[in-house]
Amino acid sequence: MKDKFYTYIQELQDTIxxxxxxxxxxxxxxxxxxxxxxxxxxxxxxxxxGAVFEKGGVNISGVHGELPDSMQKxxxxxxxxxxxxxxxxxxxxxxxxxxxxxANWRYFEMYDKEGNIVDQWFGGGQxxxxxxxxxxxxxxxxxICKTACDKHNPEFYAKYKARCDExxxxxxxxxxxxxxxxxxxxxxxxxxxxxxxxxxxxxEVGNSFLECYVPIVEKRKDLPYTKEQRDWQEIRRxxxxxxxxxHDKGTLFGLKTNGRIESILMSLxxxxxxxxxHNPIEDSxxxxxxxxxxxxxxxx
Amino acid sequence: MKDKFYTYIQELQDTIxxxxxxxxxxxxxxxxxxxxxxxxxxxxxxxxxGAVFEKGGVNISGVHGELPDSMQKxxxxxxxxxxxxxxxxxxxxxxxxxxxxxANWRYFEMYDKEGNIVDQWFGGGQxxxxxxxxxxxxxxxxxICKTACDKHNPEFYAKYKARCDExxxxxxxxxxxxxxxxxxxxxxxxxxxxxxxxxxxxxEVGNSFLECYVPIVEKRKDLPYTKEQRDWQEIRRxxxxxxxxxHDKGTLFGLKTNGRIESILMSLxxxxxxxxxHNPIEDSxxxxxxxxxxxxxxxx
Numbered sequence: 001m002k003d004k005f006y007t008y009i010q011e012l013q014d015t016i017x018x019x020x021x022x023x024x025x026x027x028x029x030x031x032x033x034x035x036x037x038x039x040x041x042x043x044x045x046x047x048x049x050g051a052v053f054e055k056g057g058v059n060i061s062g063v064h065g066e067l068p069d070s071m072q073k074x075x076x077x078x079x080x081x082x083x084x085x086x087x088x089x090x091x092x093x094x095x096x097x098x099x100x101x102x103a104n105w106r107y108f109e110m111y112d113k114e115g116n117i118v119d120q121w122f123g124g125g126q127x128x129x130x131x132x133x134x135x136x137x138x139x140x141x142x143x144i145c146k147t148a149c150d151k152h153n154p155e156f157y158a159k160y161k162a163r164c165d166e167x168x169x170x171x172x173x174x175x176x177x178x179x180x181x182x183x184x185x186x187x188x189x190x191x192x193x194x195x196x197x198x199x200x201x202x203x204e205v206g207n208s209f210l211e212c213y214v215p216i217v218e219k220r221k222d223l224p225y226t227k228e229q230r231d232w233q234e235i236r237r238x239x240x241x242x243x244x245x246x247h248d249k250g251t252l253f254g255l256k257t258n259g260r261i262e263s264i265l266m267s268l269x270x271x272x273x274x275x276x277x278h279n280p281i282e283d284s285x286x287x288x289x290x291x292x293x294x295x296x297x298x299x300x
Numbered sequence: 301m302k303d304k305f306y307t308y309i310q311e312l313q314d315t316i317x318x319x320x321x322x323x324x325x326x327x328x329x330x331x332x333x334x335x336x337x338x339x340x341x342x343x344x345x346x347x348x349x350g351a352v353f354e355k356g357g358v359n360i361s362g363v364h365g366e367l368p369d370s371m372q373k374x375x376x377x378x379x380x381x382x383x384x385x386x387x388x389x390x391x392x393x394x395x396x397x398x399x400x401x402x403a404n405w406r407y408f409e410m411y412d413k414e415g416n417i418v419d420q421w422f423g424g425g426q427x428x429x430x431x432x433x434x435x436x437x438x439x440x441x442x443x444i445c446k447t448a449c450d451k452h453n454p455e456f457y458a459k460y461k462a463r464c465d466e467x468x469x470x471x472x473x474x475x476x477x478x479x480x481x482x483x484x485x486x487x488x489x490x491x492x493x494x495x496x497x498x499x500x501x502x503x504e505v506g507n508s509f510l511e512c513y514v515p516i517v518e519k520r521k522d523l524p525y526t527k528e529q530r531d532w533q534e535i536r537r538x539x540x541x542x543x544x545x546x547h548d549k550g551t552l553f554g555l556k557t558n559g560r561i562e563s564i565l566m567s568l569x570x571x572x573x574x575x576x577x578h579n580p581i582e583d584s585x586x587x588x589x590x591x592x593x594x595x596x597x598x599x600x
Contacts, residue, residue: 032577046576055576172555238568245545246555255472255546262577268538270575274568276346276355277332 001120001195002062002083005107005202009060009087010043012105012206016089017045017058019210023217026051029058034260039065040083044263047091048270052098052221056091057266067110070256081111086124087206088250090267091213096233097223099130099137099178100240101213102267104250105206120195122202123185126209127164128216129178129240131233133289137216138179142299145182148208152201153193157300160184165296170243175293177243181212232286235278237269244268301420301495302362302383305407305502309360309387310343312405312506316389317345317358319510323517326351329358334560339365340383344563347391348570352398352521356391357566367410370556380418381411387506388550390567391513396533397520399430399437399478400540401513402567404550405506420495422502423485426509427464428516429478429540431533433589437516438479442599445482448508452501453493457600460484465596470543475593477543481512532586535578537569544568 017029027050035041042061047053062085072078086106093100103126110119128141142161149157164183169176182205187198244251244267254264280286317329327350335341342361347353362385372378386406393400405424412418428441442461449456464483469476482505487498544551544567554564580586 030576048576055574057576172561234571238572241541241572242545242565245542246552252546261472265542265574266576268574270573271534272538272541272572272574274355274565274570274572276330276348276357276566277562 001199002085002107002109005122005199006060006062006085008203008206009085009105013043013045013058013060013087016087016210017047019214020047020053020056020058020091023214023221024050024052027053032262034263036061036063036065036260039063042260042263044260044266046266050094052093052095052217054092054094055266055270056089057263058087058089059263059266060087061085061260061263068258071253075110077110079113080118081113081115083109083111088267089209092237092269093217093221095221095223096131096225096229097134097220098217099128099220100237100269102127102129103206103209105202107202120188121185122187122195122198124202124205125160125164125181125183126205126212127168127178127181127183128213129236130289131236132229132285133179133292134216134220137219138297138299140216141179141181141212144208144212145205146300148204149182149201151204152197156184156201157182168243169247170239171247173239173242175239175290176296177240177293179292179299180296231273232280234269234271234273235275236289237272238274241268241272301499302385302407302409305422305499306360306362306385308503308506309385309405313343313345313358313360313387316387316510317347319514320353320356320358320391321347323514323521324350324352327353332562334563336361336363336365336560339363342560342563344560344566346566350394352393352395352517354392354394355566355570356389357563358387358389359563359566360387361385361560361563368558371553375410377410377418379413381413381415383409383411386424388567389509392537392569393517393521395521395523396431396525396529397434397523398517399428399520400537400569402427402429403506403509405502407502420488421485422487422495422498424502424505425460425464425481425483426505426512427468427478427481427483428513429536430589431536432529432585433479433592434516434520437519438597438599440516441479441481441512444508444512445505446600448504449482449501451504452497456484456501457482462596468543469547470539471547473539473542475539475590476596477540477593479592479599480596531573532580534569534571534573535575536589537572538574541568541572 029045032044040063046057064083067080067082105124146157160182164180329345332344340363364383367380367382403426410419446457460482464480
């Protein structure tokens with residue numbers, strides 16, 4: 001399973017980065033191959049200063065070895081080895097009318113001292129963070145997510161959409177990071193879902209990503225915008241940074257376990273502003289976004 | 301003691317904000333008086349878009365009531381009430397030749413159910429974060445810190461300088477946030493230092509702040525700088541954000557205990573950049589700063 005999924009994310013990284021570079025038309029992805037001293041490594045691909053994408057990364061990694069102490073504590077195990085691989089992407093477009101997107105699909109195996117698999121699971125999801133809210137874009141993104149889910153289980157969309165809203169909650173601001181999508185974790189074999197079934201589901205979601213996002217980019221990337229709208233985007237990017245550095249388990253885990261810092265923090269936006277006590281004008285488009293982020297909505 | 305120290309920080313807030321507004325010459329401090337629903341409140345003073353200070357705050361607060369659960373756990377106590385007050389300041393200058401500065405002086409009391417003081421202590425410090433390193437500025441800042449310390453105990457400077465280097469360590473980057481200064485905490489009454497002695501020491505440090513910082517501002521504020529130097533400042537400000545959101549106990553404590561978000565996060569810089577895998581040219585001034593930040597130096 002681990003080889004099959006790693007091959008899958010390698011191919012998906014190619015598919016996604018090729019398509020995004022084509023959409024951008026100006027910038028290309030810069031590739032960094034890195035090795036983890038304790039075992040494994042990754043292929044980081046970063047795009048910067050494009051016509052469409054101001055900054056973004058589509059990264060894969062596959063790491064293995066002894067489970068770090070902090071993770072042994074987290075999982076309540078001892079003397080465990082592990083293998084983990086996944087694809088993580090974040091794209092910060094230049095035009096504030098184009099939303100930021102994040103996605104991640106991952107697979108984890110844990111072993112005992114003899115090398116037997118004692119646990120294995122999939123996780124992942126994809127979510128959208130608009131600066132200006134086009135309802136049809138939100139509905140489009142969620143509809144594609146739902147379609148991918150419905151092929152596997154009619155309950156998955158509602159369940160993983162709710163988990164996404166819960167996970168990407170900027171608690172100290174009492175607002176969502178964005179308008180959500182899907183989030184699932186610890187997807188393990190059950191009577192009704194084998195690991196192969198989960199593989200089929202997770203790759204279905206992975207394969208749906210470009211259809212979720214690219215039509216929105218194409219529709220909004222050439223819209224005109226003002227300096228004030230750009231400032232708003234940079235202020236909202238500040239909230240994105242706050243979420244990733246204060247609340248995001250994946251980021252904090254990476255920072256505290258000696259992960260490759262530049263690959264982890266490629267998720268941070270290129271230009272960001274913090275303005276003291278910034279509040280948009282009531283009933284403005286900016287204010288409308290904030291109202292929507294206060295209470296997660298049903299989009300489909 | 302609490303009334304005396306609160307009166308002191310009220311006056312110090314006036315002294316510092318008046319002086320800094322005069323140094324700026326263009327912007328003034330905007331004041332927000334706020335109340336904490338559970339008891340107490342604060343006076344936040346923020347300066348933005350000045351001639352010298354791009355963003356900064358000089359805030360005081362005095363809060364009291366039941367000790368929040370997370371703090372009871374932290375201190376290993378039950379059913380405790382508390383009073384805490386302090387002055388916190390951060391200044392982000394526009395000119396990259398002028399360093400960012402942070403300072404904080406605080407006093408804490410803990411009570412049992414009957415209202416008896418069961419514990420009390422002072423804490424605080426002041427530290428400098430340059431973007432371009434002028435050795436004479438670093439030496440000036442530390443010399444004034446040392447002079448304030450030496451009046452009270454010949455060992456304080458070395459001890460609290462070392463604690464500052466330890467505390468403001470951006471572990472995931474393996475570098476210091478800046479060039480340090482002083483950091484002390486849990487300063488409690490002992491045979492040799494009464495609470496009044498600690499009050500005298502902490503106010504001595506508080507009173508030294510303007511002498512530490514203002515001469516550096518005056519010397520550097522009109523130096524010319526390039527767009528590239530400004531970019532470097534914004535990239536380094538990203539490290540400042542990373543420290544405050546990932547490592548700073550005060551910030552995280554505030555965010556997780558329902559503090560006034562805008563007063564806590566006034567510490568974040570106005571314009572910030574994250575560039576993937578940015579590395580300055582070897583032996584450049586930017587590289588020189590990084591080398592110094594890798595190993596805390598003795599400045600006096």
